[in-house]
Amino acid sequence: MRPIRLLNKVPSLDFFRFHKFFFALSTVLCIVSVIAMMTRGFNFGVDFAGGILIEVRTEQDADLAKMRSALGQLDLGDVALQEFGGPRDVLIRVERQEGGEAAEEAAVQKIRGALGQDVEYRRVEVVGPKVGAELIESGIWAVVLALGGILAYMAFRFGWRAGLSGVIAILHDCLTTVGLFSITGMQFDLTTVAAVVTIAGFSINDTVVIDDRIRENSRKFKSMDFRTLINRSVNESLSRTLMTNGLVFLSAIALVLFGGPVLAGFSIALLWGVIVGSYSTIYVAAPLEWYLAKRGRIAHGGPDQEPAKTG
Amino acid sequence: MLHMARWQIWVVITICVIGVLYAVPNLLTRQQLEALPAWVPVEQVNLGLDLQGGSHLLLEVDVRAVVRERLTNLLDAVRSQAREQRIAVSNLSIVGEDAITFRVRDAARAEAVRTMVRELDQTAEITVAPDSTFTVRLNPQDLIEQRRQAISQSIEIVRRRIDETGTKEATIVAQGQDRILVQLPGERNPQRIKDLLKQTAKMNFHLLDVSNSVEDAMAGRVPPGSMLLPADNEVEPNGQPRMYLVQRRIMVAGDRLSDAQPGTNPQTGEWVVNFQFDSLGGRQFGNVTRENVGKPLAIVLDNKVISAPVIREPILGGRGQISGNFTVSSAQDLAVLLRAGALPAPLNIIEERTVGPDLGSDSIEAGAIACLIAYALIAILMIVGYGLFGIVANVTLFLNVVFTLSIMAAIGATLTLPGIAGIVLGLAMAVDANVLIYERMREETRNGRSPFPAVDVSFQRAYVTIFDSNLTTLIAALLLYALGSGPVRGFGVTLSIGIICSMFTAVTVTRLIISGWLQWRRPKELPI
Numbered sequence: 001m002r003p004i005r006l007l008n009k010v011p012s013l014d015f016f017r018f019h020k021f022f023f024a025l026s027t028v029l030c031i032v033s034v035i036a037m038m039t040r041g042f043n044f045g046v047d048f049a050g051g052i053l054i055e056v057r058t059e060q061d062a063d064l065a066k067m068r069s070a071l072g073q074l075d076l077g078d079v080a081l082q083e084f085g086g087p088r089d090v091l092i093r094v095e096r097q098e099g100g101e102a103a104e105e106a107a108v109q110k111i112r113g114a115l116g117q118d119v120e121y122r123r124v125e126v127v128g129p130k131v132g133a134e135l136i137e138s139g140i141w142a143v144v145l146a147l148g149g150i151l152a153y154m155a156f157r158f159g160w161r162a163g164l165s166g167v168i169a170i171l172h173d174c175l176t177t178v179g180l181f182s183i184t185g186m187q188f189d190l191t192t193v194a195a196v197v198t199i200a201g202f203s204i205n206d207t208v209v210i211d212d213r214i215r216e217n218s219r220k221f222k223s224m225d226f227r228t229l230i231n232r233s234v235n236e237s238l239s240r241t242l243m244t245n246g247l248v249f250l251s252a253i254a255l256v257l258f259g260g261p262v263l264a265g266f267s268i269a270l271l272w273g274v275i276v277g278s279y280s281t282i283y284v285a286a287p288l289e290w291y292l293a294k295r296g297r298i299a300h301g302g303p304d305q306e307p308a309k310t311g
Numbered sequence: 312m313l314h315m316a317r318w319q320i321w322v323v324i325t326i327c328v329i330g331v332l333y334a335v336p337n338l339l340t341r342q343q344l345e346a347l348p349a350w351v352p353v354e355q356v357n358l359g360l361d362l363q364g365g366s367h368l369l370l371e372v373d374v375r376a377v378v379r380e381r382l383t384n385l386l387d388a389v390r391s392q393a394r395e396q397r398i399a400v401s402n403l404s405i406v407g408e409d410a411i412t413f414r415v416r417d418a419a420r421a422e423a424v425r426t427m428v429r430e431l432d433q434t435a436e437i438t439v440a441p442d443s444t445f446t447v448r449l450n451p452q453d454l455i456e457q458r459r460q461a462i463s464q465s466i467e468i469v470r471r472r473i474d475e476t477g478t479k480e481a482t483i484v485a486q487g488q489d490r491i492l493v494q495l496p497g498e499r500n501p502q503r504i505k506d507l508l509k510q511t512a513k514m515n516f517h518l519l520d521v522s523n524s525v526e527d528a529m530a531g532r533v534p535p536g537s538m539l540l541p542a543d544n545e546v547e548p549n550g551q552p553r554m555y556l557v558q559r560r561i562m563v564a565g566d567r568l569s570d571a572q573p574g575t576n577p578q579t580g581e582w583v584v585n586f587q588f589d590s591l592g593g594r595q596f597g598n599v600t601r602e603n604v605g606k607p608l609a610i611v612l613d614n615k616v617i618s619a620p621v622i623r624e625p626i627l628g629g630r631g632q633i634s635g636n637f638t639v640s641s642a643q644d645l646a647v648l649l650r651a652g653a654l655p656a657p658l659n660i661i662e663e664r665t666v667g668p669d670l671g672s673d674s675i676e677a678g679a680i681a682c683l684i685a686y687a688l689i690a691i692l693m694i695v696g697y698g699l700f701g702i703v704a705n706v707t708l709f710l711n712v713v714f715t716l717s718i719m720a721a722i723g724a725t726l727t728l729p730g731i732a733g734i735v736l737g738l739a740m741a742v743d744a745n746v747l748i749y750e751r752m753r754e755e756t757r758n759g760r761s762p763f764p765a766v767d768v769s770f771q772r773a774y775v776t777i778f779d780s781n782l783t784t785l786i787a788a789l790l791l792y793a794l795g796s797g798p799v800r801g802f803g804v805t806l807s808i809g810i811i812c813s814m815f816t817a818v819t820v821t822r823l824i825i826s827g828w829l830q831w832r833r834p835k836e837l838p839i
Contacts, residue, residue, distance in 0.1 A: 003698035003839060009757070055670065101659050105505070121499070122670035128661035131369065135796060142794040149786040157779055191729055194791055194799040198736065198806070201787030205740070208780040209747065216772070240750040243696060247689050247746075248739040254685035255735055260677030262361075262670075263732055270736070 007239045015234050015282055016227060016290070022283040026172055033179020040182050045189030046125055048139075050096040050132040052108055055123035056115060061087040070114045076107050085261035089122070101128045139193035143174060146197050150204050158211045165288035166207045169280040170200045176276055177269055191266035199273030202248065206281040210237050214289075226293045230286050245278045315823060323823050326815070327710060333717030354720040359727035359801055362675050364668030366498040370491040370508065372465045373657045374458045378409060378449070381457070385447065386411050387559070388431050390535070398424060402444075410448040418443045458489070461655040466491055469658070471651035472507050491658070499667055503644075511613050511657050512648035514565030516599070519607040519619055520556045528556050536560070543615040544636045555616045557609050562599045565612075567592025571649035573642035574632075582637040584645050585630070593629025601625035610635075612645075678731030685735045686712070689742055697749050699838050703824050704745035707816040711741045714812040715805060724808070727801030733788075737809025740784060744817035748773040752839050762829060762837045770822055777818060785810050 046053040056062075064081050067090065071079045077095045084091035092111065097103035104126050112121075127135075147167055155163035174196050181188045213233040221229060252274050255267035315323075333352045336344055344353045360367050382405045389411070393400045398420045403413040415424050421443045428437055434450035466483055469491060473481045478495055486492045493508075495501060520537040528539045536559050541552040570587040588596050599608070600622050609619040610633055617635040637645070689708065693701035715734060719726060751769035760768065785807060792803030 003701065004695050005753075006696070010754075057669070101661055105660065109502075120667065120669065121665070122667040124663065124665040126660075126663040128659070130371075131662045138794050138796065142790050145794070146787045146790045149790065150783050153783055153786060190796065190799050191802075194729055194795065194802050197787050197791050198802075201784040201806075202736075202740075204783045204787075205743070205780040208783050209776055212776040212779055236754070237750075239753075240746050243692075243746045243750070244739070244743040247692060247742055248736070250688040250692070251685040251735050251739040254681045254688060255732055258677060258681040258684055259732060259735075260674055260681075260728075262674060262728055263677075266729065266732060270732075 005239070006242050011235050011238055013231075013235060013238075015231055016287060019283065019287040023287065026280070026284055029176050029179070030172060033175050033182065036179050036182040040185075042182055042188040043185045044132075045187045046093065046127045046132075047189040048132050048136050050104075050127050050129040052092075052094040052097075052104060052111070053123070053125040054092040054094075054108070054111060054121065055084060056090050056092065056119040057088050057122055058090065058119050059088075062090045064090065067092075067115070071111060074107070074110045074114055076110065089261075096129055096132075104128065135190060139190070142193060142197055143200070146200050147171065147174075150200065154204070154208070154211070158208075158215060161289050161292040162207075162211045162214070165285045165292060166204055166211070168288055169207060169285035170203045170277075172280050172284050173199050173203045173273060173276050177273055180272055181265075181269070186268065187265055189265065191263065192269055195266045195269035195273065198270060199277055202273060203277030203280060206241065206245065206277060207285045209240065210234055210281060210286060211289075213237050227290050230290050234282055234286055241278065241281075245274060249274045315826060320823060323819055327820065330710065330714045330717050333721050334713040337716055337720065352721070354723070356716055356720045357723060357725040358671075358675075359725045359730070360494060360496060360664070360671075361666050361728045362671045362678075362726065363496055364499070364666050364671035365494065365496040366501040366504075366663070366665040368493040368495070368501060368505065368508075368660055369486070369662035370465075370469070370493060371659045371661045372462055372489045372491060373659060374461050374489050375408065377457060377461045377656045378454060379405070381449070382409075382411055385432060385435075386413075389413060389428065392427055392431070393424070396423065396427070400424070406446070409451070409454060410446055412444060412446045415443040415445065421445075462489060462491070464655045465658065468652050468654050469493065469508060472647060473504060475647040475651055476504060476507065478504065490661075497668065498665065501663070501665060505660055505663075507644060507647060508658050508660065510648060511654045512565075512651075513653040514568075514610065514612045514617075514649060515561045516563040516565075516596070517557045517560065517609045517611055518562060518599075518603060519609050520558045521606065523556060525554055525556045529554060540609075540611060540614055540616050543612065543617045555609055555619060557611060557616065562608070563588070563592055563595045565649065565653060567595065568649055571646040573637075573639070573646045576632070576634060581634060582639055582642040583632050583634045584637070584642050584649065585632050586649060588629040588631075590629070593627075596629060596631070597625060597627040601627075674728045675731075678728060678735075682712075682731060682735050682738075685738055689738055693742065693745070697745075697839060699828075700745075700749055700752075700825065703821055703828075704742060704749070704817070706824070707745065707820045708738060708742050710820060711809065711812050711816040712738065714816060715809045718808050718812065719804070724804045725801055726805065729799055730801035730805040733802040733805030734809060737806055737813070740781075740806075740810060741813035741817050743780070744773070744777045744813055745821060747776055748818075748821065749839055752837055756837050756839065762834055765837060766825060766829060770818070774818060777814070781810050781814060 062083065064083065068079070068081050071081070071092065076097065080093045082091050083089065094107060094111070097107050108124065108126060147170065150170065151163050151167040154166045177196055177199055180186075181192060210233055213236055214230055217224070217229055217233050224232070249271070252267060252271040255263060256271055259267050333354070336353050336355050347353060386403055386405065389400065390403055399416040400413045401416060404411065406412050415421050421439055424445065425437060425439065428435070428445065428447055432447065432449070434453045436448045436450065438446045440446070462485055466485060470483045473483065473493070473495075478498065480496050482494045484492050495504065498504070520534065523534045523537065525539070528534070528537070533539050537556050538559055540555050540557050542555060545553040547553050567588050568586050569589040572585050574583055574585045575581065576583050604622050604624060607619045607621045610617045617633060633645070686708070690705045693704045695701070697704065712734060715737065748769055751773045752765055755765035755768050788803050788806040788810060790803070792800055792807055795803050
């Protein structure tokens with residue numbers, strides 16, 4: 001059988017033509033994300049905010065209104081109920097209780113009492129405030145160290161320009177992912193941090209492949225100007241980029257659709273990350289590297305040269 | 312590069328066979344595994360509590376309480392010894408977290424006090440101000456050692472208490488500086504265990520202070536050497552717990568108990584706890600009861616008076632009985648606590664995660680379906696995109712999953728729900744290596760190379776890229792493993808193992824198959 005080729009020959013698209021527009025777009029996305037984080041904050045899950053999360057399954061379809069009023073009488077502060085995965089599954093979230101661990105404990109007892117014997121407890125999570133704070137801290141550390149480690153490795157293998165532009169690109173990906181959670185109000189918990197670090201890993205993977213090609217081409221075509229060189233490298237890698245990122249995208253879709261409700265937030269973050277990670281490799285990292293190089297080489301900076309010709 | 316020596320081929324094949332062998336037990340049931348001959352690996356992948364169901368409790372040992380208790384004891388000792396030696400001391404108090412201070416009125420006696428304190432605590436740092444104000448600071452090295460001991464003792468007691476409840480396969484390990492992680496597979500409602508862990512269970516026998524009145528003490532005039540404690544189970548008519556005035560001095564300590572069992576009192580039929588002292592405790596108990604016939608003896612558990620019966624006759628056999636309005640379960644629990652011993656410090660349950668077995672199996676099912684669908688999608692696309700070589704990629708991709716599972720089983724790593732997500736994502740990451748190699752082959756073919764050199768160069772060139780890109784992703788995955796907690800850690804594990812495996816499956820195994828195929832068919836052009 002003959003394989004079907006996505007691209008029959010190496011394309012010669014000019015990825016730099018609209019780079020200013022995409023720079024602006026990315027900047028706007030990042031600023032919107034930061035503003036959202038500062039003004040809207042996050043819908044932190046129990047992992048970070050502390051509090052109680054209980055998932056129950058009822059015998060018949062759950063009567064949310066009845067459960068809500070039963071739990072509302074317990075005087076536990078904010079109690080949120082939502083259907084989770086199916087009509088018989090209910091997720092109950094109770095805000096952090098004043099009075100530390102013992103109070104959380106008592107609240108769980110009260111809820112068990114109010115819901116009675118007829119429900120099946122599928123999941124009970126109680127996180128004290130101290131643990132929540134530590135989890136936030138270790139989550140931030142994981143992201144910071146991941147970025148630092150990647151920057152160091154990239155700088156070591158491809159030089160500081162590639163390292164810096166790669167890291168700015170993944171910073172962009174992480175920021176917009178986190179921003180997405182802030183804007184949509186999706187629950188932000190430990191798996192979200194995992195998703196953010198994974199997105200960083202995926203995005204840089206994509207960038208490395210192109211940087212690798214840039215490195216190879218710069219040995220092959222010593223006199224080619226840097227912009228043409230980068231553009232050529234992006235074009236040459238394009239069929240691989242489409243194939244691999246398409247496959248990752250499909251895997252993420254499989255997770256979103258079939259991975260179950262517990263993983264839903266993680267999977268959606270990942271799906272977003274695949275899209276934004278692919279975009280940032282081509283439209284943030286590559287042009288940024290060119291900008292950094294341009295500043296380095298030509299002080300007065302003659303702007304746009306001829307679009308790349310490949311063959 | 313393309314050519315592989317015969318022994319290299321055999322090494323690769325052997326590794327593949329071993330990998331498959333280690334993965335097979337995961338498909339079998341427990342009974343089938345036990346029927347296997349001894350040389351076959353039988354390790355299955357450990358399932359995390361989020362997949363098999365169970366309860367995860369994170370306990371914090373309140374080590375400060377240990378130090379505070381030590382300071383209080385030191386303070387009491389200084390006070391009582393000074394009184395014995397008729398030295399007037401004032402302003403006794405605890406300062407900060409590790410020191411006590413007091414003032415000796417008669418400066419001439421300061422040296423005697425210094426000797427006295429030195430005897431009470433050999434390692435503490437003693438400073439005396441010009442106005443004979445003493446500051447006694449506990450030795451920091453000593454405190455570290457004491458904290459360490461408190462943690463390891465706590466773990467031991469927690470283990471004993473949990474064992475006493477008949478819970479199977481519990482794992483209890485230290486975590487961080489002052490934490491204990493308890494994992495109880497299969498536990499649906501850990502309420503009883505939590506109740507048992509929340510009690511320090513320090514039980515001591517004290518005499519009641521009958522020479523002073525409880526009313527006076529409640530009015531704020533607690534005589535030195537005594538303390539006012541509430542009853543555990545008795546209530547005054549006004550709804551407040553009944554108060555007892557108890558002498559501070561411990562007559563017999565609860566750690567001298569050698570056994571405790573629930574039972575019923577044959578006369579009244581009520582539930583009691585029967586206890587037995589060890590030989591020293593039995594002697595002490597005998598002496599106390601002989602010297603104090605007719606006086607009430609208080610049984611104090613965690614600063615609450617369980618009961619204060621009047622000693623009717625000397626109890627010389629070292630056996631006794633505690634009655635105190637027990638129910639069956641409270642008598643059983645107290646017996647468990649007394650048998651297991653007292654915790655050196657109170658425990659706080661700072662995190663609890665309990666997953667029911669049904670949710671666990673639902674998660675496994677969802678994860679498996681997502682995995683299969685992702686694999687199917689990738690497999691179809693790879694065949695559509697790369698034909699015959701796509702099939703090769705699918706074989707190596709399958710091997711990658713198999714290897715990931717068998718390495719996890721072999722090193723005893725834990726598979727969690729995010730871990731399954733890691734496998735799904737790892738599929739796409741692993742196939743990237745094949746994509747890189749195949750795209751190179753197309754390019755080299757397009758540049759006019761004939762099949763053998765084209766394949767050869769492709770592997771060489773693609774390898775550099777694969778190495779770099781995998782290593783950067785591996786940095787992220789390993790960090791998730793190192794810094795992540797619980798389930799997220801599981802994601803880091805599978806992703807890391809998957810990436811490392813792909814270096815073997817997607818590169819080496821693919822090379823083996825393709826070079827074998829080339830030598831066999833000797834094609835004029837690559838089918839790519």
